Amino acid sequence: MASTLDEHAARIANLLAPLLRSVADPARAETVTLAPGGPARGRVLAADIASPLPVPPFANSQMDGYAVRSADIAAASADHPVRLPIGPVRAAGDAAGTHRPGSATPVMTGAAIPAGADAVVPIEVVDPPRFLGIGGSDGDPGAGVAFSAPVAPGAFVREVGSDVTDGQLLLTAGTRLGPAQLAALAAVGLTSARVRPRPRVLLVSTGHELRAPGEQLESGQIYDANTASLAASLLDTGADVACATAPDDADALLAIVAAHPDADLLITTGGVSAGAFEVVRDALEPRGVSFGHVAMQPGGPQGAGMLRREGLAPLPVVAFPGNPVSALLSFEMFLRPLLRRAAGLRERREVRWLPLAHAIDSPQGKHQIRRGMLRDDGSVSVGAPGSHLLHDYARATVLVHVPSGIAALPAGAEVEVWRIDE
Incomplete structure (x- = not known):
């Protein structure tokens, strides 16, 4: 009697439960570099990360403008503007330096606020509304700059630690490292992180008729589409994938499996039905893998179980039909949610x-x-x-x-x- 879709899904979930628990085991965590374009993207943190420093690490300007002591322009108004002499310019990356009381220090966005200043007035609201004598700007910096309104202490100043405080929990275990998360780690100067290991999946497409794209097709032969579709699907779940093809020969299939002793999971396509050349069934059924039918269309013939291996721990096996749509839909129904959950990804489709x-x-x-x-x-x-x-x-x-x-x-x-x- 055929299993229901839910019954087979539960069977696969139970089969893979030990593997997926081991993926989340902190003892199996790996260290990866956080270098741009490196291997960290898409990985899942194995431990919490606290910030080793505050962000920003110094008070800096939110705007292009003038750093001032708010008390120096407290009496400024449109009718009675306060004019201040201009101090040394501070660009992003310059040392903070010291602000001279009674002056206006030109500061660029991101520049450190000089000691003694407590606010920034945007360049657009001062007179003249441009920097004088800086970068080819016209005007006499000796004439000073006029302010026509007071400014509140802290205005347009990014305070130390306003984004992240020193020691603050930055990212929690189980977080997937996407662009924003990698940026947050880079902003605190980290160069590596501990991440969950990726399941090592051996994907074997079977069939004497299969040829790799680019090869010459002879009579009766077809191009292998299952390797392309399932390898891409597995990579989308965060798995580490090794691919192989096997002819309709049980010994050849077993030799491929033996050549990958570190695999955590074996996925096969083809050879699971009731034909005369069902290589997957012939090779794996005597070694602990069960085969049967699921009441679904397409994708009825299915296999699952623990493959007994000489001298090694049993290997979880999920065996899909060979028709490309059947194989891809079988992955969608039985494996994709489990592997995406282990990778910290949203497991269900909309x-x-x-x-x-x-x-x-x-x-x-x-x-x-x-x-x-x-x-x-x-x-x-x-x-x-x-x-x-x-x-x-x-x-x-x-x-x-x-x-x-x-x-x-x-x-x-x-x-x-x-x-x-x-």
């Missing part, structure tokens, strides 16, 4: 309930997953159900779910839809 643009039929005893496209009117157009129609999948924007027990749905009926164009 789900909507939308009306059908046209009537559809479905095998009543199976959970059918169809590829579809959202229409401008908010309805969904559903493609053909064939498991070989990869081009149809490539153009799809949604997956449409028709649960077991439903034989037909009319136009306008609402169906569960998963967005896959995110």
